[in-house]
Amino acid sequence: MKIASSRTRKRLHLLSGACLGLFLLTHFSNHALGLVSVEAMERMRVVFNLFWRSWPGTILLYGSLLLHFLLALESLYRRQTLRMPVREALKIIFGLSFPFLIVGHVVSTRIEWMLTGSGDGYYDVLPVLWSSTFGATRQSLALILAWAHGCLGAWFWMRGRNWYPRYFLFFYSFAVLVPLLALLGFAVAARSLEVGMPSEAWFMSNHARPEILAQIRLSIVAGLLAMIGATLILRAIPVRGKVKITYPDRAISVPKGFSVLEAIRAAGIPHISICGGRGRCSTCRVRVTEGVHRLPPPNEAEKATLMRIRAPDDVRLACQLRPNHNLSIAPVLGADNIGLKAQPSEQQAAGRERRIAVLFCDLRDFTLLAQKQLPFDTVFLLNRYFETIGEAVEGSGGVIDKFIGDGALAIFGLSNTIEEACAQALAATVRIANGVEVLNRNFMSELDTPLRIAMGMHAGPAIIGQIGYGKASSLTAVGDTINAASRLEGFAKEYDAQLAVSADVVRYAGLSVGDRESYNISIRGRAGTLETLIIQNAAEIGIMMASANHPKGTPA
Structure with missing residues (x-):
């Protein structure tokens, strides 16, 4: 049941939806003139029918309606799973x-007009529709559902565009006012007329026989069902063979x-997909860690998006990738991909003074870098960077105190000696x-x-405690040692170096300063x-630690 290629289907869906949206807009605008008079509605209806009741207009309208319905089916x-976001x-x-x-409305207006020439x-x-509560309610509900469907489709298409946030208020107001004015015009015009069912003689002389119209309605409904x-x-027909996605x-x-996205959602795993799984954004992308060489090639829509973000070969869009073999993946964007482990409890480290080692780490020129990236690519890079920092710190025995913008503060020595803390840092x-x-x-x-990166590190006494207010409180450290480490990180940037570390830290860790050049730096407030x-280059620290063969010392 594949009508065309993925990109062609998307274009046909968009074009048919735009055609139907234009029809709804003109039709509802005609209804809104009921706020002026029924005569104004009739004059506009003549203009409206010049195109939409011509043969080209009829083919375009009902062709778009049928195509849109078939594409939806x-x-x-x-869609392999019906588990999806509410929208x-x-x-x-x-x-x-x-x-x-x-x-019912189409049969009693357009089809009957084609059979009898009756203009309706x-x-x-209006009197027929408002002669019963059911008729008026059904027509109003159809109006609202049609417009809501079109607005949701337009929102899915626009929300990833850079210009959308600037015009959001305009689009929102437009989406609310159009059906509201149409409903008001519909109701006001009907009430201005003498509402009542026309006589049977009028029906017989101006309309097709009711049984014929009933048969047509039944046939259309049966076909749709x-x-x-x-x-x-x-x-429901089962597909032979299964694949395992790890x-x-x-x-x-x-x-x-x-698709990988459908598999993830079927398993109840939250996964970002801003465009609704249409390949129009890159937010659902995943990194294929195993099985990348056996994957089917990306379709046109996926290839265009991956090229736009300059993704490597092992990154694919979860909504478009339909694997034929087992594979392993890792999410790229999401709330759970920083990967930090549990920090010490408040009882272990609250309200006490300790000698600790403090590490500040910051990305250089990241603001300029972020201006050249898509918003979700910026989030992706920051998450990967934070993941690197978190794993390095915790793998060495420290804990992350906090992330600040594109920077991080790490603490070492909450449960061990200052000498061990400095070596870990x-x-x-x-x-x-x-x-x-x-x-x-x-x-x-x-x-x-x-x-x-630029890093600053110092060691000394600090106050450890749960600091903050309400949900914004966290386990943190305050004191001169933290201030000094923050200043040293700034000096690392000034010297275009990866690390500015106090000699105290080096000596506490049991390393020799030796003949390395040092600077006596003044720190504001100290x-x-x-x-x-x-x-x-921080790799020099690794060489120093590897060559050290003497016991840990203490600072002079």
Whole structure:
């Protein structure tokens, strides 16, 4: 049940939807003139019918309606799971229910006009519709559902555009006012007429026989139900063979034909997909960690999006990728991809003074870099960077105090000696530098300039406690030691180096300053100067630690 290629289907869906939206807009605008008079509605109806009741207009309108419905059924058939966000579900429900609500109206106006030539103007239709509560309610509900379906479709298409936030208020106001004015015009015009069912003689002289129209309505409804039923039956036919999609913390077994996004949602795993699974954005992308060489090639829509974000070969769109073999994936965007482990409890580290090592780490020129990236690509890069920092710090024995913008504050020594804490902190700087190098290699194609870091480190006494207000409180450290480490991170940027570390930290860790050049740096708010080593490349710390063969010392 594949009508055309993915990109062609999307274009046909968009064009047919735009045609139907234009018809609804002109039709509702005609209704809104009921606020002026029924005569104004009739004059505009003549203009309205010049195109929409011509043969080209009729073919365009009903061809778009049929095509849109068939594309919706085809999309429903290809969807391997009915588990989806509420907005997507409402869009599908509105779209499939709308034809049933307008069948009666279409038969009694357009089809009857084609059979008898009867115009069925507002003077004729309004009394019939408002002669019963059911007729008026059904017509109003059809109006609302049709417009809601169109607005949801337009929203799915526009929300990823850069210009959409600037015009959101205008679009929102427009979406509310159009059906509101149409309903008001519809009601006011009907009430201005003498509402009542026309006589049977009038019906017989101006309309087709009721039984003929009833048969036509029944045939159309039966055809629509048959198409929906056939689609659901085809979906229920099991597909031979299964594939296993391994997530970082679980494995999902699904029939072949599922997209990765459908498999993830069927398993109840939250996953971002801003465009609703249409390949129009890159927010659902995943990194294929195993099985990348056996994947089917990307379709046109996926290829265009991946090229736009300069994604490497192992990154695919979860909504478009339908694997034929087992594979392993890792999410790229999401709330759970920082990957930090649990920090010490408040009882272990609240309200006490300790000697600790403090590490500040910051990305250089990241604001300029973010201006050249898509918003979700910026989030992606930050999450990968934070993941690198978190794993390096915790793998070395420290904890993350907080993330600040594109910077991070880490603490070492909450449960061990200051000597061990300084050695751990220095080891973390080596891991961070290596991790950033890996990021630069992995995302070379997506970055105009490589990521660069600046780190500052100092050791000394600090107050550890749960600080803040309400849900904004957290376990943190305050004191001169933290202030000094923050200042040293700024000095690392000034010297275009990866690390500015106080000599105290190096000596506590049992390393020799030796003949390395040091700087006596003045720190604002602190008496005296602080002996500091400027390390151009943090890998030098690893060499120093590897060559150290003497016991840990204490600062002079």
